[in-house]
Structure formats: structure tokens, C-alpha cells
Amino acid sequence: MSQIWLYAGIIAGLLSLGVAVLLNFWVHRQNAGSERAQEVARWIREGASSYLRKLYSALTVVSVILGFIIAIVFSFDLSQLGTGDVSIETMNGIRMAIAFVAGGVCSAIAGYMGMNVAVEANVRSAAAASKGLNPAFRVAFYAGSVMGLAMVGLAMIGMSVIYLITGNPEVILGFSFGASTLALLAKAGGGIYTKTADIAADLVGKIEVGIPEDDPRNPAVVADNVGDNVGDVAGMGADVFDSYVASTVATMLLGGAFSDKFGDKYVIFPLILCALGILASLIGIQFVRVGKKGKPGAALNRGTVITTVVFAAMVVALVLLGGYDLAVLWPTLTGLITGVIIGFTSDYFTSEGHKPVLETARVSNSGAAINIITGFSYGLMSIVPSLVGIVIATLLSYHLAEVSGEISGIYGISISAVGMLAISGMIVSSDAYGPIVDNARGIAEMSGMPHEVIERADVLDSAGNTAKAITKGFAISAAALTVLALFAAYAEVIEARGITLEISLRNPVVIAGVFLGAMTPPLFSALTMLSVTRNAFDMIEEIRRQFRERPGILAGKEVPDYNTCVTLAAQGALTSLILPAFLGVGFPVLVGFLLGPDALGGFLGGSILTGVVFALLMANAGGLWDNAKKYIESGKYGGPGSEAHKASVVGDTVGDPFKDTAGPSLNTLITVMSLVASLFAPIIAAFHLF
């Protein structure tokens, strides 16, 4: 029976991947517009590919090293430790290393496909915008769907195949760790890249020489647009891929606890949920259309709501017809609903129609400082509804699962994370739409398209920003539940080795772990944000040099050297990753070996807590400042050029690395840390200093 489900999962994955490939071709067949627009698009495309090549080369090195370590470590049969009779099973090590590499490769392929189509779709969406809102929207959204569908398809195929071959969810942990390592580097690297270019372009372009956004005379303008792709498309894709796989594998591991009674019925249950989520997303995507007078934002939301409803119906059918206990239904639905609600409440704190943005805009005429204090304070407040949502989801799914008597409460929490993430195909599709229309707007501006086209691109862009805010709230909450599940899986793996894990807050070693874990997300944020300002400084120098040495650029008679800025941003981002990457992958292992499994449990707890808190704060405060600025730019409080506008620009710039560099990397960071802890748990259980 379970084999059939696995084959069905693989077929769902292939279907998703197939649709992604077809949409990809469809996008490529669209009209690519004028020669000038195509040239601009080519610069962006080349910049993006050159960055991805560098990133993937660096990743290959990291993967080979980590893969090698994993192969060696997992070749020892640790269950025999202490018996004096340690056997070596090379196959185990090789299997785990292959799974690790496969996870990285699958995530990389999805990211590559997503970015590849994004950099073709931007110019085509701009070209289509000259015909109307709907054609432009369709190109951008379908291109976004390529990423969303490729991602869930590849994840599904990878997990199902590994389980089909090995029958051991712990091997999928290796796959998940591979995907997460890539995600951490892609997300943090992309975040540093995009904001380095954005800030440098703005500071010299807008403020020093007074040319508008996306002006082709700005040497950093291509790097800025490349940044949108590498940061927002490839980065966010890798990020959700990683939560998606991690929550599934954690649930599979926890489902193993009931295998005596139910076989692997509950081990494969999360895989089935993912397969249903794929089908629901494929259906939901059909409904994302903008009519003659339709609004792009409403169209995206309609897709999400329909996907949610269809998925919920499918899960009900599965549970009723598939012989599952009702106990798994409630947590799934709880997670699903919580995810959608948290996504929409994060919209309250960041979108134009509500008090936080309006108030922040209103106080801006008293200067930048008041704008920042107000925005930061609302950012702090925005933590509350999401955490309350997570608390309710946790308690509810635990309780509903526990009372059933069939499955454990912890399994319920884990299932709620899967329920939330199962519809990732749809969520990522709306999210990846954002940077594509952002780019389309840039290309329209740079290639001198008519004013009405740029206006349409603006409408598309603003819907993209809201979708982005919702996805961020969704991604952070999903990551929070995922790491709670991983946390439980970590305990499961440790206790499976016969060691009692006591992560009691009354144990000083656990307290030490908690404090060390708590300081990691802030330190990670500091490192990545300081990289942005440092790299931006180098790029500012380069832009000034070009303007100084070649006065023809500003006069519009000479084409600037876009490439040096693109290279600067890429190299800066990659070299800045070394310390943050160590923090994510190495530090938890170090804490584990030094202070033992209990402390490592505390470490994970502490890092989850401050990770989620800072992720929410930074994502929401950043989004809020951005939209307060846009609100003023729409003519309120004096409009563009007023004192209020200047103040709001400062707030927006502060928010840039908050919302696009540090904030969104934090959920990846805590996932990676939880995964590396679970993966190395058997070894840490065997060897540790205290």
C-alpha cells in the first residue's frame, strides 16, 4: 500500500515539474519586446547567471567538503559504540552523502529554473504591459509558477525516491540538510547582494547626483535589478524549499514512533499531504487571472484561497477514505488556517490601509528619527499576533492529536507545519511574481517605454509587494513550526540511541545552551547587515569613480560599465558568507560536542526563539517603512521631495537590509541549525565533553 502512495507522490512531483517546464517554454515563446528592452534584459540575465555560477561553484566546494565529512562520519556504526566492537559500514556513509548532495542539487535546479525564467519573463512582461494589464500579469505570474512548481516537484521526487530506496527517513535528513545548506547560502548571499546594489545605487544615484530610480546612467542599476532576482527569486525559492523538505522529514521521523502499530502509514502521511498540496496548487494557479478591471492583488489572493480550500477538501477525503484517524485532520487544517491567517495579519502591519503604515507616514514630517522609532515600535508589536498564532496552533494541534490516542501530540505539531507548507507551490508562485514585475518596471524605465506602460508596471509591482509581505509572514511562521518539529525530531533521534534527553530550563547546561542559541540570530543579522554596508561602500566608490572619470555617462552619451558593479556585488556577497555560514552549520555542532545533547537542545530552543522574534521584527518593520514611503510618494504629507518624504526614505533604507537581508535569512538559519543538530545527534550523543 505504501509503495503505491510513494509512486503516486513521484507522479505528482513529475506532474508539477512537467507543468513548470511547459510554462517555462510558454514564457520563452512570448514577445520579448524592443531591441533596447532586450539589451537591458540581457545585462540583467548575464549578471544573474554570472552570480549563480559563482555561487554554485562555491557551493560545490562546500558540498564536496561537507559530503566527504558526512560520508566518513556515517560510515561508523554508532549503535555499537561502547561495546568495543565498532564496525564500519561504508554504504551508510555514502548513502547519506549522496542524499546530502542530492538535496543541494535539487534545490539548486529549482532555483536555477526559477531565476532563468524570471530573467526572460521580466522583459516579456514589460513588453506585454504595452498591450494591457492582464497579458503582463499572466507572463509574470506564470513565470513565477515555474519556480513554485519546480521546487515542490523536485522536493517531492527527491524525498519519495530516497524513501522508496532506503525506507529510512534519517537518510532524508541528509537530503534536507543539503537543501538547507544551499538555502542558507543562497538566501543570505542573495540578500547581501541585492541590498548592496540597491543601497549603493540609491545613495549615489538618487541622493548625490539626483537621477531617478532605474536610470540607465547609473552604473549600479543592472546590479540592482540582478539583485532582485538572486535575492528574491532564487533566495526565497531555496528558503521555502528548505522548510518544505524539513517539515516533511521531521514528521516522517516522528511518524516512525508508531511503526510497531501502524507500519509506515504515518511515516508516509506527510508525503501524501505534500502530493495533495501539489495538486491543489496546480488547480489554484488556474484561477489566478486578472479580468478587464481586475486587480492583480485580488487575483493572487484568490489563487491562495482556492488552493487552500481545495487542499482542505482533499485532506478530508484522504482521511475519511484512506483509513487515517481523524486526529491527523485537525492539525493539518490548524496549520493550514494558521499559516493563511498569519500571512494576512502580517499584511496589517505592512500594508497601506492600516494604522501602522499610516501612523509612520504621518509622523515622518517630524523627521527621520521619529519615523524610525515609530516603524521599529510597530515592528516590535507585529511579533505579537504571529507568536500568539503559533502558540494556538501548537497547543491545538498537540491537544487534538494527543486526545486521539492513536498518534502523539508532537506528531500533531509536526503535521500542522506540513499542513501549512503543503500549499507552498501556490505561495511561492505568487511570491516569485513580485521580483519579476519589479524587474519589468525597471526594464520599462531603463529602455524608455511610454508612461502608461510604466504606470501599469507600477500597479503590478504594488501587488507584488503585498504578496511578498504575506509570503514572508507565512515563511517565518512555517519555519517556526518546522523547527519545533525538527526540535522534536532531534529529541527522537537522540532518545532512539537510548539516551534520556532532559532539556529542562532548570539545568544550567541547558540554560547555557539557551543563551548561546539566543545570541546566534542577532549575531548572524549583524554580520550580514554590516556586510551590506561594507560592500555598498565599495560599490559607492566605484560608481563615483565612473562618474568622475567618464563624464559622458551622466550626460547620457556613454554607457556605464555595469559589469564591475555586478562583479563587486557578487564577490562581496560570497566572501561575506563565510562567517554566517559557519555560525549556521558549525556552531551548533561545536556547542553539541562541548556541552552535550541537553545543551544542544537548549541551544536550538534559544535560537528558535530569538530567530523567530527578529525575523518577524525585521521583515515587518522593513515592509512597513517601505510602504510608508510609498504612501507619501503617492502625494500624502507633501508627497515626493517633502521633508516627510526625505524622512521616509531614510526609514526605507534602514528597512532594506532588515527585510531583504537579515530578516528572511533567519528562518533558514534556524532550520539549518535544527537540521545539523538532528543529523549529528547520534554522534553528539556518543561523544561530548560535558
Add this chain to the structure above:
Amino acid sequence: MSQIWLYAGIIAGLLSLGVAVLLNFWVHRQNAGSERAQEVARWIREGASSYLRKLYSALTVVSVILGFIIAIVFSFDLSQLGTGDVSIETMNGIRMAIAFVAGGVCSAIAGYMGMNVAVEANVRSAAAASKGLNPAFRVAFYAGSVMGLAMVGLAMIGMSVIYLITGNPEVILGFSFGASTLALLAKAGGGIYTKTADIAADLVGKIEVGIPEDDPRNPAVVADNVGDNVGDVAGMGADVFDSYVASTVATMLLGGAFSDKFGDKYVIFPLILCALGILASLIGIQFVRVGKKGKPGAALNRGTVITTVVFAAMVVALVLLGGYDLAVLWPTLTGLITGVIIGFTSDYFTSEGHKPVLETARVSNSGAAINIITGFSYGLMSIVPSLVGIVIATLLSYHLAEVSGEISGIYGISISAVGMLAISGMIVSSDAYGPIVDNARGIAEMSGMPHEVIERADVLDSAGNTAKAITKGFAISAAALTVLALFAAYAEVIEARGITLEISLRNPVVIAGVFLGAMTPPLFSALTMLSVTRNAFDMIEEIRRQFRERPGILAGKEVPDYNTCVTLAAQGALTSLILPAFLGVGFPVLVGFLLGPDALGGFLGGSILTGVVFALLMANAGGLWDNAKKYIESGKYGGPGSEAHKASVVGDTVGDPFKDTAGPSLNTLITVMSLVASLFAPIIAAFHLF
């Protein structure tokens, strides 16, 4: 034997209080300077008293209500619950209520004395500055000592007397809770007051009409100077008073665990440490003198170092001669040394000579946003050394105490907090010096004293800022260790009722508590900071109104109406306290009754974690921005008026509510929450929903 120690403690307390009273008279006898200066000082004095009167009236209402609740609740003998035979012991309730009120009153008296002398000393220090640096320094420091010594003296007397009468440390919990409730309101209220006035005075005065700092034409200038006193003198005093008492009572409670074996030897040990700390502080204060060419900063540091060394020597003698196990010596010294080290490392992140401030100043010529991102990032980094210090202190004191076999590891952690706080007399004296010289500078400016006097006041002021930064680091770390001790005491109180407390991170109810606790400090920060901007807006309107309706003010021909601004600030601060106060006192009790003692344990853990993290971030980032601005004002990167300076002013203004409103209230918040939890633990253990 223990009675002798208690009497000795009371004598040390009386000695301390006596010296405080003498110094108070000495300060009053100093020359109060010119008529004009005295007039300015009188405005400040009257503003400060009027605020304190309002604050203490509000507190009286709060105390009566809470005291009444406490009296009723503790009149039930909860140990008999479930036996169907509940007896009522009214004396218990009344005793606890009296202790609660006494705690508030002692803290209020110390705060009142400190502020009373501060508002007399400011003008006298300014007058003495015309004679030289040393006389001015002496007046300010001795006035600061009044607060430091009165505080530790009253705390000592209060705790010793209660223990002498009741022999029950749980009653001292009531005393501690009274002190902390006052501290929370004094600190948060003072913080809102001071920054409301500061920001409003700066925004209209410096930016809109272009008059200098402390200009007497500014209607908010008196409120601004009053703010320094109510925020920094009375607030900080109440804050340290609260940690001082709380760490002592937590240790006394934990020491009760060995009473079978040792009687109350380890119950009174923390009281003896406090008594020795008082003597050491009295000695250390003698060495704080500035020679002809001496530096005020070095003089303050010398006092701290000497107090530390003397105290360490006394503890060694006590342990060797007093028959205590060596196991208590190491934790005491660990805490003491850690406190001093953390204080000085927080100096690294906030003072002029080091990379964080220099780098933040350097990037300021790229605008306010980069200044803020950089300062904020270093603020995030500054969390690391303090947390590592706390982790090492925790592990070390636990381990050193545990291996002894005589006392418990948890008692060791608790003792390290007392070791850190025992020298509070000296620490608070240096800290209270800061706002006095700040005020002296203001009076010198407002009353038109010669340039060289203002310059001397500047030198004194800058030493005050460094002392303030060190004290903040010290206060936060001490609070962290204190709440760890309270956390253990909470567990002790619960388990004394025969309930097993399992604060395991694997229990979903605990996880729910942790998340709810984690969101409280950010929410508290948001509420207090938004109060500052909201109240500052009202005051800005008032200042503008005065300038508009009475043009003679700006021409220097009319005296502005200082009083309306003073009243606005006071009323605004007090009404803004309602929600934050509920969060501190009511929310933990609510969580306890709803989710039970395990969840409340998790709640405390979560709140400690984010409380400490945000307290460090905000205190250090704020101090850093302040000093980066001062560095630029000293002529670097274009000096005053340059673009870099404007950017650094924005950073400084953002930092104002960070470092003086939200940040320093957070340690009080977590102490209050831990205390209220411990106090209500017996009732929560008996009644809770889940």
C-alpha cells in the same frame, strides 16, 4: 549566631544611611551660586518634585490595591488545599501586605533622597565649576553617593528587620515585589518623561528654530532637565534597588533548602555579603578624587576597582574565618568579576576610542540610514560578549558550588548574582553622578556662566556618560543573573508545595509559555517607545504654540511658560504606564492561572531571554549612537553642521528611547515578572486551568 549577623547587617545599613544623610547636608551647605543659576535650579527642582508627587500618588493607589489583594490572598492557608479544611490566617496576609508596602516605601525614600539632593547638587556643582574641576566633581559625586548609599542602606535594613521578625524569606519576597513594582513604574515612567522632553526640546529648539541645547528660550528646557533627574537618578536607583533586593531574597529562599543540615547559615549568607559590600563601597568612595590634572572618568573607575578588591578581600576573610565552605567563595568572586568585566566590555561598544563608535561615525557621511544600520548591527553584536559572560558565570558558579557537596549549584548561581550586586552602593554612586553633571552643564548654559565653566562641565559630563554605559551593562547582567536565581526560587516555591515542576522544552505547554514570554519584552518596548513619540508630539505642539503666540520668547524678552511642558511630560508619562504595568504585573499571573506552573516557568524563561537580548541591544546601540554624534561634534568628519553630523543626530535621536526608555526598563520588567511569579506561585500551584 545568625541574630548577631542580622544586627550587624542592620548596623551596616544604618551606617550607610547615616553617611548618606551627612553627605546630603554637606551638599546643601555648598555655595549655590548666582541668583540666576539658583532660579534655573529652582525650576528644575520644582518640576522634579511635582512629577515625583504625581508618581507617588499614583503608586499609592496601586500599592493600596495590590496590598489589599495580597493581604486577602495570603490569608488563606494554601497548604491545606484539597483537604477540604481551609483555615484562614489573617496575620499571614497582613504581614505580606506590610512587607509589600514597606518595599515600595523604602525604594521610594531612596529615590526621593537621591533626587532631592541631585536637584540641589546640580547648581552647586555648576557654581563650584567656576573654581575648578575637582570641587565641581566632588559635589556631584558626593550627591550621587547619597542615592547609592541610601538605597543599599534602606534595602539592608528592610530585609534584615523582616527576617529578624518573621524568620521567613518568603515574606521578603513581598518586600522585593513592592520595591520592584515601584521600580518598574519609576523606571518606565521616568524613561518616557525624560525622552518626551528631550526629543520635543531638540526637534523644535535645535531643528525648527535653531537655538542651542539648554537654551533658556526653549519652553521645554526645564522639562528636559527635570527628565534627567526623574529618568536617570530616581529611575536607575529604583532599578538597582530592585535587583539588589531580588537577588538577595532569591538566594535566601534557595539557602532554605539546606536548613535541615546547616540551620539558616546559608539563608543569611547573602545578607552578610550585602553588608560587606556596603562597607567596601564606603571605603571605595573615599578614593574617588580628582587631582589637579586628574580625569573624572579615571577617578570613578578607581573607586569601582578599589571597592571590588576590598569586597573580595572581605569575602575571603568571611569564608575563612566565618566557617563557610569555600564553595560559596568562588561563585561570589565569579559574579563580582563577571559584573565588572561585562561593565567594561559594554564600554567597548559604546565609547569613543573603539571600532563600533568610530566606524558608525565614519559611515555617517553616507547618511542617516547607514549610520543607523551600522549602529544597530554593532548593538546586535554587543549582545554576544555579555551573554557569553553570563553563560560562563552561570556554568562556573553552578559547577564550583555543586562539586563542593555542601551547597547546591543553583544556590551558587544565585550567590554569583549577589556577589555582582553587593557593590551596588559604589556602582549607583558613579551612575547618579552622571545626570547631576549633565544638569550642572544645563544650568551653566541657561544661566549664562562663562565659557570655561561650561567647558569644565563638559569634561565632567563626558565622564558621566561612560559611567552610565558601564552601569547599564552591569545592571542588565546583574538582572539576568538575578532572574535566573528568581527562576530557581520560583521552582523552589512550587516544589515546596509538593508539585513536580517540569519546565521541559519538549512540553508544548512550556513551549507556549516560552513564546508568550518572549513576546512580552518587545511588546513592552513598543508600548513605551510609542508613548514617547506620542507625548513628544503633544509637547511639540505646545512649544510651537508658545513661540507663535508670544513672539517675545524667541527674542529673549519674555520668559516661556516652562510649567505647561513639565506638566504635559508628567501626565503623559503616567497615563502611558497603565498598559506596560499590566504587562509586567498582570500578564504572568494570567498565564499562570490559564496554562499552569510549567507554562509559567517557560514564560519566565522566554521573557528573560528576549528581555536580556533587547535590553543589551537597546542600551548599547543607544549609547553608541550618542557617542558617535559626540565624536563628530568634536570636529571629526566635518564637525557640527556637516552632513555627517546631521546623520549622527538622527541616530542619536533614535537611540534616545532605546537607551533611556525601553532598554533600561526591560531588566526591571523581567525582575517584576519573575517576582510576581514566585510570589503567586503557591496560589497558581493550587489553581490553574490546564
